[in-house]
Amino acid sequence: MFGLARRLSASGVLGINARNCRYILKHNPRHLYPLVDDKLATKRLAIAAGLPVPELYGVITSHHDVRRLPELVAGHRDFVIKPAHGSGGDGILVVSARVRDGSAYRLVDGTIMDGDDIGHHLSNMLSGQYSLGGHRDVALIEYCVKFDPIFSECAYRGIPDIRVIVFRGYPVMAMLRLPTRRSHGKANLHQGAVGAGLDLATGETTCAVIGNSVVTEHPDTGAVIAGRQIPRWEYLLDFAARCHELTGLGYLGVDIVLDRDLGPMLLELNVRPGLNIQIANRCGLRDRLRVIEARPAGVSVKERVAFSMGSLLQPAAVAI
């Protein structure tokens, strides 16, 4: 057992305790959490800084407002409902179309929900069923991202996104998250989505995992996952790196979606990004974080991205 721990340590894997102890507690001041835990606040912050985000159709803040939903989404065929304080993708509804003359909604995974079902879901959300700590919450109604056709053959229904871990403003690791049938169209790894490692230098997918097991093809579409190029990679990293200045948080998970028409958009930020990204990349985070820890402060975004894409950060990335 200790031998296993020693070899794991030699491989540079970051554990939960080390992540919490050395990075989150040290680099993420508690008072900044609300900026990230409240998706509405994040959205406002991003808009102020000029970062593109999915357009907000409306906010439902009280049980009374629940009946205003049809009015809020009147001009839109599809939309997303999410709790402002949700975590891990819980409670998110992705509506893809209206059915039965607009009285019911079809979700992205094919389920039909009528007005009452949606209303019930919304009131649960407002009561805090999905929020951290069960506090009262608000529901965001926002633009449903049209995903980039480059993912069309390796995503099952939902919307793929890109998770970048940003440490002190440097992107340190990234992965592409692809929804599956099992994840109900959601892009969260613990719900069963595919995680594909991304080469920081090139933006190409390397290998992929579901849960903790390695896969080469998408389980639902059968498409080969490795070797796909993410478009505008440098811009994307630049985008992610700027979220450090946006919030002031030192250790951050940045979730970005690629929209067919509008390009990359900030989906959400995460102060406690998961560690499965290491499995998807088949590479530990610890050594990269140590390299960044030794870097001086006050480096411009451009230089940081250049450093992250350079060979200093991932010298062993090819040795798979």
Added chain:
Amino acid sequence: MKDYKVWVLALALFLIGGALFVYKWQGLGYPLLPDEQTRIWTVEATLKFDAGPAPVPAKVTLYVPALTPGFAILDENFVSRGFGFTTRYVTGGRQVQWAVRRIKNEQTLYYRATIYKDPLQAESDTTPPFPAPPRLRDAENIALQQLLGQIQSQSADPASFTVELLKRLANPGTDQNVLMLLGSGTGITGRAVTAITVLAAAQIPARLLRGVYLVDREQQARLLPWLEVHDGERWIYFDPATGAQGLPENFLIWWRGSAPLYTRDGGGKTEVQFSVQRNEVDPVLVAERRANAWQSRIADFSMFSLPIQTQAVYGVLLMIPLGALLVVFLRNIVGVATFGTFMPVLVALAFRETEVVAGVILFSLVVALGLLFRFFMEHLRLLLVPRLASVLIIVVLLMALISIVGHQLGLDMGLSVGLFPMVILTMTIERMSIVWEERGPTEAIQQGVGSLFVAALCFSVMDIGFFKHLFFVFPELLLWLLAITLLLGRYSGYRLFELVRFKSFADRVP
């Protein structure tokens, strides 16, 4: 930097807790083990006398133990119907004086002391002055000087002098000097008295003391003489019968000096009997008494100073930190997923009523049925708080039903659900149903089983009698738990489950 602070704080807590613990354990004698017993002896001196047929005034004094190296007095009584009594310190120890204006016929007075072993009870006597040279007749004086010269040439210090002297007194043989000095007192007491005379001539302070052996049970304990000699620094003891140095382990000194054990005005037949009886008592009693005697504030802050009912509550409460520490260990070191952080500890408390197996069955049964109901209610589209309330009501009903059905079937376990934490069960059902819907049944059941496992483990640890006793008697040990928890709070190594999760990485390292 921060690590250093945590270590210092943990060390400080550890030392404070440890110091208090050691003081109470070793100093005051609080018991480390739950079923430990302390030996005590009840020593009783019975004084009988006959005052005669006509009423007369009577005054009786009796020596009682005062300075008792190796022993301490837990309690003492003076039983004397109709007599007034006082105690006072006199030469040679302490005396009780019984007095009455008019008394007749046979009278019995009792002195009863409860004695326990106390290694810390040391001789606290003062250094005596040099004794005055004995006044003897000429012939005896000559014998004494000759004997003194002989012994002094064969000894180096007061101790060896005494040993040599006692040897000669025990076996006088044909030594005329010794025989003359002994005179008619060839008994053990007589030899001790003679020894004191010779020692006084040698400028060595010495005195006679009398005491009893503390045995298991003795109705007619004998008073034995012992010899105490001051070597310039401290008192040393000698057995006048054998000359052996030292005080036997279970020898209780009753009084010192050559004064008689008792005196009675008016003479007449008087006799004193000693009896010894060994008993076992709860050592906490002795410890508290000792703390009081030392005027230590510790006993005032002891759990035993609380009312019995409150003590029972704390008996449970003081175990919660242990459960919490176990949860920290299982979550942060092992990596077991549970519903709610300390929910398993509270469920473990409920297991106290039901025992583990019945508790696990009850818990699973209530949660499973509650979940079924919760899934059904999903269709009713209730708001969150009313839904939680209705699940709570269902949980109470389910528990009542289980009790009734269990009782009809003759199972007692159904009756012990009383304290099962219903609100916690309700929250568990709610959390489980959300995890079930959002993350799938596998994870929901995994977390449910994890919670139960942790609860069962917490209960098993919190139910260990040794720990219960330890934390109740030594609550300062909670500081140790705090210190360990602080250190665990800075643990940044892998969790046990992560070794499995990231195993593929380890396989690539040779």
